[in-house]
Structure formats: structure tokens, C-alpha cells
Amino acid sequence: MKAVGVIGGGQLGKMLTLKAKEMGFKVIALDKDPSCPVSSICDELIIGSLYDTEKLHELAKKSEVVTYEIEHTNTEVLRHLEKIGTKILPSPALLELVNDKLQQKSHLIKYGIPTSKLVREVTKTDSIEYKSRMKELPPFPFVQKARKGGYDGKGVAVIKSEKDVDKILETDSFFEEFVEIEKEISVLVARDIKGNIVSYPVVEMVFDARSNILDMLISPARIPEDTSQKAISIAYDVINSFVSSNLKAVGVFAVEMFITKSGDILVNEIAPRVHNSGHHTIESCLTSQFEQHLRAITGLPLGSTKQHTPAVMINLLGEPGYTGKPVITGLEEVLKMEGAHLHWYGKSTTAPFRKMGHITIIDEDLNSAIQKAKILRERVKIISENT
Amino acid sequence: MKAVGVIGGGQLGKMLTLKAKEMGFKVIALDKDPSCPVSSICDELIIGSLYDTEKLHELAKKSEVVTYEIEHTNTEVLRHLEKIGTKILPSPALLELVNDKLQQKSHLIKYGIPTSKLVREVTKTDSIEYKSRMKELPPFPFVQKARKGGYDGKGVAVIKSEKDVDKILETDSFFEEFVEIEKEISVLVARDIKGNIVSYPVVEMVFDARSNILDMLISPARIPEDTSQKAISIAYDVINSFVSSNLKAVGVFAVEMFITKSGDILVNEIAPRVHNSGHHTIESCLTSQFEQHLRAITGLPLGSTKQHTPAVMINLLGEPGYTGKPVITGLEEVLKMEGAHLHWYGKSTTAPFRKMGHITIIDEDLNSAIQKAKILRERVKIISENT
Incomplete structure (x- = not known):
């Protein structure tokens, strides 16, 4: 049976591994925490950062197909690994697109998929200026989304009125239309x-x-x-x-x-x-x-x-x-x-x-x-x- | 979460372990085969015979409750472990009763539970004598069951007529009524x-x-x-x-x-x-x-x-x-x-x-x-x- 490489050893990885073991697959996981949820049930845990080039290479080498249970990994390394023959699914290019929420939104708009309107792109410098009112804000209410690294509601600010302005995130981001x-x-x-x-x-x-x-x-x-x-x-x-x-x-x-x-x-x-x-x-x-x-x-x-x-x-x-x-x-x-x-x-x-x-x-x-x-x-x- | 000790590392132990891990229990298993089905998913595999006194003691020491996925283990040691405080479920005395099919049958009969009629107990010596026709057989057809060690149809002989007599098992056993x-x-x-x-x-x-x-x-x-x-x-x-x-x-x-x-x-x-x-x-x-x-x-x-x-x-x-x-x-x-x-x-x-x-x-x-x-x-x- 095939060996499946999993980037990330959290609960999603654990449930994936339980099913993989039931079906007879081997699982090699990568996580920085030696006691992560996957640790006690995978065939091998490679301990290291999900961004670590060497560790990702090691995972690729040991696996017949690599996947991920979390988006926060090094897509540049994954792109390279894919180029030299590692099967990585979904593809690193797709992950990279989705990981940047601005690119993700632009992609949706390009393909005519309904999504809330993009108001404007915001750089980190912009965001600081917006927050300190050096720059004029869009009409309230609006939503700010960080381009990268958000999860579980993190990386999102809902700016409904003047009193929410200090919630503005100081990061590369974008404003989008607020929807009820x-x-x-x-x-x-x-x-x-x-x-x-x-x-x-x-x-x-x-x-x-x-x-x-x-x-x-x-x-x-x-x-x-x-x-x-x-x-x-x-x-x-x-x-x-x-x-x-x-x-x-x-x-x-x-x-x-x-x-x-x-x-x-x-x-x-x-x-x-x-x-x-x-x-x-x-x-x-x-x-x-x-x-x-x-x-x-x-x-x-x-x-x-x-x-x-x-x-x-x-x-x-x-x-x-x-x-x-x-x-x-x-x-x-x-x-x-x-x-x-x-x-x-x-x-x-x-x-x-x-x-x-x-x-x-x-x-x-x-x-x-x-x-x-x-x-x-x-x-x-x-x-x-x-x- | 509790540590569950499992005697045996076969498929039943594997499926038990997968569920245990889902629920958050730790699993310590005992099996003689380092690559048994449980091996890659349990928290610890103690490698040794299921009859090994020391290994059973080790398992008991590491577990909050001990159970088994196979009957073929050392019930004498388990009885002792239970006496000194190990929680073993179902109890070793019950396992011992069930393991001896003659005792099991007698128990059923004692409690009025319907089961095919016990014809007679057969010692190993008897069985050899029956097989070589030195001893008179019960009327055909009848069934012979080994007292111990049977599984998946092993340890059972169906003696329908004279030509089945060479199938008689040379072991401590019993004859029971044949039922359609x-x-x-x-x-x-x-x-x-x-x-x-x-x-x-x-x-x-x-x-x-x-x-x-x-x-x-x-x-x-x-x-x-x-x-x-x-x-x-x-x-x-x-x-x-x-x-x-x-x-x-x-x-x-x-x-x-x-x-x-x-x-x-x-x-x-x-x-x-x-x-x-x-x-x-x-x-x-x-x-x-x-x-x-x-x-x-x-x-x-x-x-x-x-x-x-x-x-x-x-x-x-x-x-x-x-x-x-x-x-x-x-x-x-x-x-x-x-x-x-x-x-x-x-x-x-x-x-x-x-x-x-x-x-x-x-x-x-x-x-x-x-x-x-x-x-x-x-x-x-x-x-x-x-x-």
C-alpha cells in the first residue's frame, strides 16, 4: 500500500491518518510538535517546521503522494519538489493562489464566481495610514482581510463605523464590501x-x-x-x-x-x-x-x-x-x-x-x-x- | 485519557486501537510480531508471547485497564494480576471458562441455556482409541470439539459416517449431538x-x-x-x-x-x-x-x-x-x-x-x-x- 505524506500533524491530519490506517496506507507526517495529534498513529513523524526545505524534501522522498492538512507551508519548496517529480495534491500552485486571499478573490472575480465586491487592495503601509487616519477610508461599513496567514476568523476585521477603525489590521490586505x-x-x-x-x-x-x-x-x-x-x-x-x-x-x-x-x-x-x-x-x-x-x-x-x-x-x-x-x-x-x-x-x-x-x-x-x-x-x- | 492495554495485535486489536485513538485513549499492545496490524498505530507495542508472564506484567503495569482481542493468552498470569489489583475486563476467570469449550458447554447446560446435547467427554487417550476403533463410537452423526485452542472452524470435526472417523482429533475434547x-x-x-x-x-x-x-x-x-x-x-x-x-x-x-x-x-x-x-x-x-x-x-x-x-x-x-x-x-x-x-x-x-x-x-x-x-x-x- 502507498505511503501518503501529510504536511501538518493537527486534528485534520489525525483524522486523515486514522482513515488511512484503516484502509491500509502508510502515513508519514511533518510537524514541529513531537506530541502533535498525529504523532502516536502515523508510521513516521518528521519533526520540523512546515516551512523547512530539508524536512519537506525528506517528506517527499519518503512518500508516494504528498498532501497537506494546513495551508501554512512553504509553497516555493513544494513547487520545486513538484517540478522534480513529487506528486503533491492539490498542486502547490493552487495552494499558493488560495493562500493569498487577494489572489483568491481576484481569481473568483475573473471566473465570474459570486463573491463580495473587492473595494481595494491595501499594502501594509496603506493599512497603517488608514488606521492613523492619514488616508481616507472607504464608506462604512466594510471588511478588511489580511492577504496571508488568517484562520478561524483571525486576519479579518469588520469595520462598521468610526469606532472600529482601531481594529484595522496593519498588514498587506484588502478591503471588501460588507454584506449582511x-x-x-x-x-x-x-x-x-x-x-x-x-x-x-x-x-x-x-x-x-x-x-x-x-x-x-x-x-x-x-x-x-x-x-x-x-x-x-x-x-x-x-x-x-x-x-x-x-x-x-x-x-x-x-x-x-x-x-x-x-x-x-x-x-x-x-x-x-x-x-x-x-x-x-x-x-x-x-x-x-x-x-x-x-x-x-x-x-x-x-x-x-x-x-x-x-x-x-x-x-x-x-x-x-x-x-x-x-x-x-x-x-x-x-x-x-x-x-x-x-x-x-x-x-x-x-x-x-x-x-x-x-x-x-x-x-x-x-x-x-x-x-x-x-x-x-x-x-x-x-x-x-x-x- | 486512560491507557488501555490490549493483549494481541491482530485486526481486532487494530480496529479497537483506531477507535481508541479517535476517542483519545492511549493503547499499549502486546504481540509477538513486531509488524502486527496494531504495531504502527498503538502508543507502545510490547513484543512478546501472549503467554509470557513478564510481558503480561509489563502490560498490566503500563495500563489502567487490560483487555484482549484474542482468547489465547495466559489466564493464570491474568488471574494473578487481577488479584494484585490490575483491572482486566472481561475477567480472567470468565476467559478461562470460555476457553475450555467443555467447561463452556457445561456452564450453558447448568444455566439452562439451549445448546446442542453433550454426548460425552473425551480425553486425548480416548480420542486416539476412538480413531483407531479400539473404543466404540457414539451413533453417527456426531460432532467432536477440542476443549482448547480452536478458532475459525479449527478444533471441530463433524463425524457423519464411518468414512469420517479418520477426521477424529487426537486431543482432549468432547462429543456433542450433530444438529441440522x-x-x-x-x-x-x-x-x-x-x-x-x-x-x-x-x-x-x-x-x-x-x-x-x-x-x-x-x-x-x-x-x-x-x-x-x-x-x-x-x-x-x-x-x-x-x-x-x-x-x-x-x-x-x-x-x-x-x-x-x-x-x-x-x-x-x-x-x-x-x-x-x-x-x-x-x-x-x-x-x-x-x-x-x-x-x-x-x-x-x-x-x-x-x-x-x-x-x-x-x-x-x-x-x-x-x-x-x-x-x-x-x-x-x-x-x-x-x-x-x-x-x-x-x-x-x-x-x-x-x-x-x-x-x-x-x-x-x-x-x-x-x-x-x-x-x-x-x-x-x-x-x-x-x-
């Missing part, structure tokens, strides 16, 4: 080496207001069928736009979208990898996003994306005020609930809002799953040992 | 530390005529509802009989039964562990047998055993005539089938009829799943590299 969001949704799509594309049912994402991290995921999304069809069609357009740009779009992609108050669907962001909005597929779909990604990048046929049971997923975030060795409270009661499944990532320390695990609830009745999830969220807390 | 089997079924039950018992839907087992290994498992079994209820009730009786005998019956148990041509349900054999007849629970039930076993032995509440989708499981057995590094043929076509899932155990060599992996197919329509499984069985072959 009715609902946030995500469409997971997968494309195989032969060019077949499949989509999972649209999911609905509810964010934690404090941390801006995905709090509850509801699948299928509670939206009209035609909205859902439209969202899936946009996600296909996104993948096809990569193909049109000669970017090797093979693997699982998450296309995050807004449904606006005025009923438009706008693409917010694309993740060229397995994604938090697809965790529920493990228990509720015929093929999990992790198996799907492995099938795609190893040249196997894609599996069915059919969802057999409605599902709700909640992230278990580190409770604010607690740092250190994690302790879950309220777990027993939770595991009594029909259809509740614990995923515990095995991180050695908890921190405020850190993703420590998740619970998926599957239930024939989606509303009942949502009710259970709400109870869970109240009862399960991740605190630390010494408090 | 209509169907073989299995009931998986789980009992937690507090004494709660749950059962999975009854499954139907179809055996490979050549190897006597489980070939196809069908869940739910195609039997009338009252037969199913009766079988489940018998499985509960089995667990309760252990409790009545002061044996710590905590964990998952497989109770294999015959439905006879005359419509009786007889207990054939009990496995005090996760079992081949429960593999389909991974994809088709709210809680897999592996998660259930872990919940039970770590003191967590049991999960729901509800089956959300009908399932068929086929074992991938090494093709006769092939030995060496395994190769799967026909896989691609199989993975195109909706609801088909590959489990590849990662054994380094294949041998005739060796269990190399399995495929589970889930499908809303059980007959359609069976049809798919039949096609799969024809197309997927496990051969070896150098032939």
Missing part, C-alpha cells in the same frame, strides 16, 4: 485524478460569537432545495475555475459561502483540504471527507457522498480562563445521548478557544440532533488540571 | 461496569465451505422478528449466567448460535471479545462494537446499538495458492460501488484463507447490499507479489 449575512454555509467537494467531481450535501455553520470559531455545524443545511442546488453549482464552478487555470485540483475542498439577507450566495473562502465543516461526514455519510481525500489523491475512484443520517457537530473548544493539561467535564452524560460520538484530538495542553476535540451527533430528526447539541454545549467543558 | 443447521447467527451484546446490557441486531453468518471461515455477514439477519427476539433473549441469558457465576462480564461478547432445521435456537460458542461478526457495526450502527467495548471497560456509559443502514460484510481471505507479500486485485471496481468500505489490516504476508482485510457494504436495501457483496467476492482477490 443571513446564514453561513459550506460545500465540500472532491475531485479525483480523472476529473470526476462530487459534492456533499450543503452544511450550515454557526459561529461562536466570542471566538469566531465554528461552533455548531448542521447537516444538511436548513435552506430551500434550490438554494442548496445553487450553492453546489457554485462550488463546482470554483473547482472548474481551478482546472481552467491549469491548477491540479485533486482532493477535497471546502467552499465556504454566505447567504446574504438579500438572498444572494457569495463565496467567502476556499480551503484546498479536508475541513472542519466536514467532520460530520465520518459518522453520517457513506464516505467520509477523509476517505474521500485519500481516494482522490491516491488515484482511487471517489466514494458516494450520500448522507444517511442528519448530523450536528460541535467543536470542543478550550474554556476561556484555562490553560494546561486538559480535562473534559460532563462527558459521561453526553455519551449517554443516542448517536453522540466523541473525537478527542489528544493535544497535550488546552488554551482558551483551542480546538481540543469535537462531538458529532447523528439523529434521524435533525431538530432533535440540534437540541442534543445545545445541551452538550452547555454541559461539556474543557478545563485544565491545575486550577 | 438452517442458519448460523450471532448476537453481539455489551455489558457495562454498572450492569447495563445492550444488544445489537442479530446478524446472519454465511461460512466459506472450503475454509470454514466466516465469508459473508448479513445484518440484520433475514429471520422472523420473534426468532430474532428469542436469540437476543438467549444472548442476555448467557451474559446473566456469567454474572450469576460471579464472573465480571464487562465488555462486548459475541454469542454465536445455530437455528436448527427444526426451528430451535442453540448456542454454539461464545467469544468474550469484539468479534468478526461485528465488523459491520463500524459503518452501520450508531456505536461500533469497538467503541462499545472501550466504553464498557473504561467505565463510560454504553452507546446506542441502533443500526441506521443494513449492511453486508465480506472477509478478504488470502487466495489459496498464494503466499508472500499481499496484492489486492479488483479493488478499484469495488470502491466504485456505493457504500463499499475497505478495511485493510496491513499484514505483511498473505497465506491461503488468511484474513487480510474486509469490505463492508451499507445499503438501504439489504438485498442490493448482498448482490454487491457477491460481485465483490468474485472480483477482489488477495494474491501475492511473486507468482
Whole structure:
């Protein structure tokens, strides 16, 4: 069986590895933390920075196909490795495009994919000038997005009025139109080496207001069928736009979208990898996003994306005020609930809002799953040992 | 999270470990083969015989609870370890009882649990005398079962007429009544530390005529509802009989039964562990047998055993005539089938009829799943590299 190289050893890498081991693949991972979630289950952990040239070369050498569970890696090295024959999927050029949110946005606009309007590009110098009011701001409200390095709401500033101006991020970025969001949704799509594309049912994402991290995921999304069809069609357009740009779009992609108050669907962001909005597929779909990604990048046929049971997923975030060795409270009661499944990532320390695990609830009745999830969220807390 | 010690590093241990890692447990395994299926995913593999006193002590020392994925271990050492404080579940005394098929049968008879009639006990000396006709045989047909060490049909001889007499096993054993089997079924039950018992839907087992290994498992079994209820009730009786005998019956148990041509349900054999007849629970039930076993032995509440989708499981057995590094043929076509899932155990060599992996197919329509499984069985072959 093939050896799959994974850049990053976090929870996405762990779930990918669990599935890979089930299917009989070998997994070589790269992460700087020797006790990262993947560490105890991969065949080999290369310890080093995800930007380290030598370590990336070592990973490539040991793997028959390389993929990533996080975008923050050295795409320049990956481009070189690809050139000298390493199979890296999705391709480094695609990752590079997506990693720069301005390039990503320009790409979407170029291919006529609906997204909020780009107001203007902002350099770091510009941003400092905007913040100190040396430069005239666009009319309120607007949104600023850092070009690079953002995740889980980091790298985004919503500037609604004068009093938000000090939130302006001092970095290379851009301003985009502010849209009134009715609902946030995500469409997971997968494309195989032969060019077949499949989509999972649209999911609905509810964010934690404090941390801006995905709090509850509801699948299928509670939206009209035609909205859902439209969202899936946009996600296909996104993948096809990569193909049109000669970017090797093979693997699982998450296309995050807004449904606006005025009923438009706008693409917010694309993740060229397995994604938090697809965790529920493990228990509720015929093929999990992790198996799907492995099938795609190893040249196997894609599996069915059919969802057999409605599902709700909640992230278990580190409770604010607690740092250190994690302790879950309220777990027993939770595991009594029909259809509740614990995923515990095995991180050695908890921190405020850190993703420590998740619970998926599957239930024939989606509303009942949502009710259970709400109870869970109240009862399960991740605190630390010494408090 | 707790460290779970697992005696045995085969496929059952591997699937148990994958689930344990998902839930955040640590796993320490004991196996004599450094490249056993568990080896690449457990936190630590202690390499040694499952009968080795020192190694079992080491495993006990490193684990908060010890369990086993195979019956063939040193129960004397386990009894001692239990006495000095190691939590071993199910208890070594229970394992010892089950391991001796004559004791197991006597236990069933004592508790009024239906099983085929015990004809007589046979010592090794007796068996040799029976085989050489120095001793008068019971009337044909009858079945001989070895008291110890049997698995996958080994240790069982069916003596239908004079010409089968040379099949008599020269070992401590017993003769039991031969019954005409209509169907073989299995009931998986789980009992937690507090004494709660749950059962999975009854499954139907179809055996490979050549190897006597489980070939196809069908869940739910195609039997009338009252037969199913009766079988489940018998499985509960089995667990309760252990409790009545002061044996710590905590964990998952497989109770294999015959439905006879005359419509009786007889207990054939009990496995005090996760079992081949429960593999389909991974994809088709709210809680897999592996998660259930872990919940039970770590003191967590049991999960729901509800089956959300009908399932068929086929074992991938090494093709006769092939030995060496395994190769799967026909896989691609199989993975195109909706609801088909590959489990590849990662054994380094294949041998005739060796269990190399399995495929589970889930499908809303059980007959359609069976049809798919039949096609799969024809197309997927496990051969070896150098032939």
C-alpha cells in the first residue's frame, strides 16, 4: 500500500491518518510538535517546521503522494519538489493562489464566481495610514482581510463605523464590501485524478460569537432545495475555475459561502483540504471527507457522498480562563445521548478557544440532533488540571 | 485519557486501537510480531508471547485497564494480576471458562441455556482409541470439539459416517449431538461496569465451505422478528449466567448460535471479545462494537446499538495458492460501488484463507447490499507479489 505524506500533524491530519490506517496506507507526517495529534498513529513523524526545505524534501522522498492538512507551508519548496517529480495534491500552485486571499478573490472575480465586491487592495503601509487616519477610508461599513496567514476568523476585521477603525489590521490586505449575512454555509467537494467531481450535501455553520470559531455545524443545511442546488453549482464552478487555470485540483475542498439577507450566495473562502465543516461526514455519510481525500489523491475512484443520517457537530473548544493539561467535564452524560460520538484530538495542553476535540451527533430528526447539541454545549467543558 | 492495554495485535486489536485513538485513549499492545496490524498505530507495542508472564506484567503495569482481542493468552498470569489489583475486563476467570469449550458447554447446560446435547467427554487417550476403533463410537452423526485452542472452524470435526472417523482429533475434547443447521447467527451484546446490557441486531453468518471461515455477514439477519427476539433473549441469558457465576462480564461478547432445521435456537460458542461478526457495526450502527467495548471497560456509559443502514460484510481471505507479500486485485471496481468500505489490516504476508482485510457494504436495501457483496467476492482477490 502507498505511503501518503501529510504536511501538518493537527486534528485534520489525525483524522486523515486514522482513515488511512484503516484502509491500509502508510502515513508519514511533518510537524514541529513531537506530541502533535498525529504523532502516536502515523508510521513516521518528521519533526520540523512546515516551512523547512530539508524536512519537506525528506517528506517527499519518503512518500508516494504528498498532501497537506494546513495551508501554512512553504509553497516555493513544494513547487520545486513538484517540478522534480513529487506528486503533491492539490498542486502547490493552487495552494499558493488560495493562500493569498487577494489572489483568491481576484481569481473568483475573473471566473465570474459570486463573491463580495473587492473595494481595494491595501499594502501594509496603506493599512497603517488608514488606521492613523492619514488616508481616507472607504464608506462604512466594510471588511478588511489580511492577504496571508488568517484562520478561524483571525486576519479579518469588520469595520462598521468610526469606532472600529482601531481594529484595522496593519498588514498587506484588502478591503471588501460588507454584506449582511443571513446564514453561513459550506460545500465540500472532491475531485479525483480523472476529473470526476462530487459534492456533499450543503452544511450550515454557526459561529461562536466570542471566538469566531465554528461552533455548531448542521447537516444538511436548513435552506430551500434550490438554494442548496445553487450553492453546489457554485462550488463546482470554483473547482472548474481551478482546472481552467491549469491548477491540479485533486482532493477535497471546502467552499465556504454566505447567504446574504438579500438572498444572494457569495463565496467567502476556499480551503484546498479536508475541513472542519466536514467532520460530520465520518459518522453520517457513506464516505467520509477523509476517505474521500485519500481516494482522490491516491488515484482511487471517489466514494458516494450520500448522507444517511442528519448530523450536528460541535467543536470542543478550550474554556476561556484555562490553560494546561486538559480535562473534559460532563462527558459521561453526553455519551449517554443516542448517536453522540466523541473525537478527542489528544493535544497535550488546552488554551482558551483551542480546538481540543469535537462531538458529532447523528439523529434521524435533525431538530432533535440540534437540541442534543445545545445541551452538550452547555454541559461539556474543557478545563485544565491545575486550577 | 486512560491507557488501555490490549493483549494481541491482530485486526481486532487494530480496529479497537483506531477507535481508541479517535476517542483519545492511549493503547499499549502486546504481540509477538513486531509488524502486527496494531504495531504502527498503538502508543507502545510490547513484543512478546501472549503467554509470557513478564510481558503480561509489563502490560498490566503500563495500563489502567487490560483487555484482549484474542482468547489465547495466559489466564493464570491474568488471574494473578487481577488479584494484585490490575483491572482486566472481561475477567480472567470468565476467559478461562470460555476457553475450555467443555467447561463452556457445561456452564450453558447448568444455566439452562439451549445448546446442542453433550454426548460425552473425551480425553486425548480416548480420542486416539476412538480413531483407531479400539473404543466404540457414539451413533453417527456426531460432532467432536477440542476443549482448547480452536478458532475459525479449527478444533471441530463433524463425524457423519464411518468414512469420517479418520477426521477424529487426537486431543482432549468432547462429543456433542450433530444438529441440522438452517442458519448460523450471532448476537453481539455489551455489558457495562454498572450492569447495563445492550444488544445489537442479530446478524446472519454465511461460512466459506472450503475454509470454514466466516465469508459473508448479513445484518440484520433475514429471520422472523420473534426468532430474532428469542436469540437476543438467549444472548442476555448467557451474559446473566456469567454474572450469576460471579464472573465480571464487562465488555462486548459475541454469542454465536445455530437455528436448527427444526426451528430451535442453540448456542454454539461464545467469544468474550469484539468479534468478526461485528465488523459491520463500524459503518452501520450508531456505536461500533469497538467503541462499545472501550466504553464498557473504561467505565463510560454504553452507546446506542441502533443500526441506521443494513449492511453486508465480506472477509478478504488470502487466495489459496498464494503466499508472500499481499496484492489486492479488483479493488478499484469495488470502491466504485456505493457504500463499499475497505478495511485493510496491513499484514505483511498473505497465506491461503488468511484474513487480510474486509469490505463492508451499507445499503438501504439489504438485498442490493448482498448482490454487491457477491460481485465483490468474485472480483477482489488477495494474491501475492511473486507468482
